Amino acid sequence: MLVLAIDTSTPAVTAGVVHFDRESESGAPRALATRVTVDARAHAEVLTPQILECLAESGHTPADLDAVVVGVGPGPFTGLRVGMATGAAFGDALSIPVHGVCSLDAIAADVAGDRNLLVVTDARRREVYWARYSGGRRVEGPEVVKPSELDAAPSEVIAGSASHVDMFDLPVEPAETPSPVGLVSVAALALRVGVEPEPLVPLYLRRPDAVELADRRK
Structure with missing residues (x-):
């Protein structure tokens, strides 16, 4: 199956098209195309173009997608909602399931x-x-x-x-942000079984920075 993977929970805007063999329990997800832009203020501007570039590079169109996997955080409010809204929009337009996974x-x-x-x-x-x-x-x-x-x-x-x-006295592994393969790996069981996805719920873990004036007075 062909999976669109998206994450905007960090300053990295990540998109990828991943092949996943749902019939094989030992088959690992394989990235066909990946785009990553590190810019905390560019999520809305670059995400959809990155998705289209990944589809073109992999030789596919949106109609070929079987599922979407999107990181639901934790992450800052503004960036996180861009990825989740985009993933939901693709799922709705194509009538395919959208699975949310913890970005960590x-x-x-x-x-x-x-x-x-x-x-x-x-x-x-x-x-x-x-x-x-x-x-x-x-x-x-x-x-x-x-x-x-x-x-x-x-x-x-x-x-x-x-x-x-580097603030912690531990050996560092070179995995800084969620990758398309990592996102699909977390959702592998759900994709393989074909379960109905749960509603997308963002992991903000705290209130957004921008609040209504009335809320500030409380």
């Missing part, structure tokens, strides 16, 4: 091995989004805290935002 899980999926892993991404306000993994499964998080409040132990390695991983 997608980063973890790109880190080989069963070591205890910590994943952190930029939450702004001098904070990080984080989750902890053991044996390839998430065991804590996602949550948002200041880096000084997050213990490195018992994790053995760390992955995620390049400007934040």
Whole structure:
């Protein structure tokens, strides 16, 4: 099957077309085309063009897509909703399922091995989004805290935002943002079984920066 993968939970605007063999339990997702633009202010401008470029490079059209997988965060409000709205729009227009996955899980999926892993991404306000993994499964998080409040132990390695991983005394894995293959890997079971996707629910973990004037007075 052909899967469109999208993530805008970090400053990286990521899109990809991924081939996934749903009939094979051992078959790994394979990226046919990928586009990544690192610009926290360009999500709305570059995402759809990137998707169309990926489709053209892979020799496909939107009508060839069988499913969409989109990262639902955690991430900042403005950027995150661009990716989720775009994924939902493609799914609605093509009448195909749209699966939401935790973006931190997608980063973890790109880190080989069963070591205890910590994943952190930029939450702004001098904070990080984080989750902890053991044996390839998430065991804590996602949550948002200041880096000084997050213990490195018992994790053995760390992955995620390049400007934040060095704040922790752990070996760094080179997986900074969710990849198309990582996103599809997290949704692999749901895609293989063909379950009805749950409604897309963004993981903001806190209120958006922009609020109504009436809310500011409370």
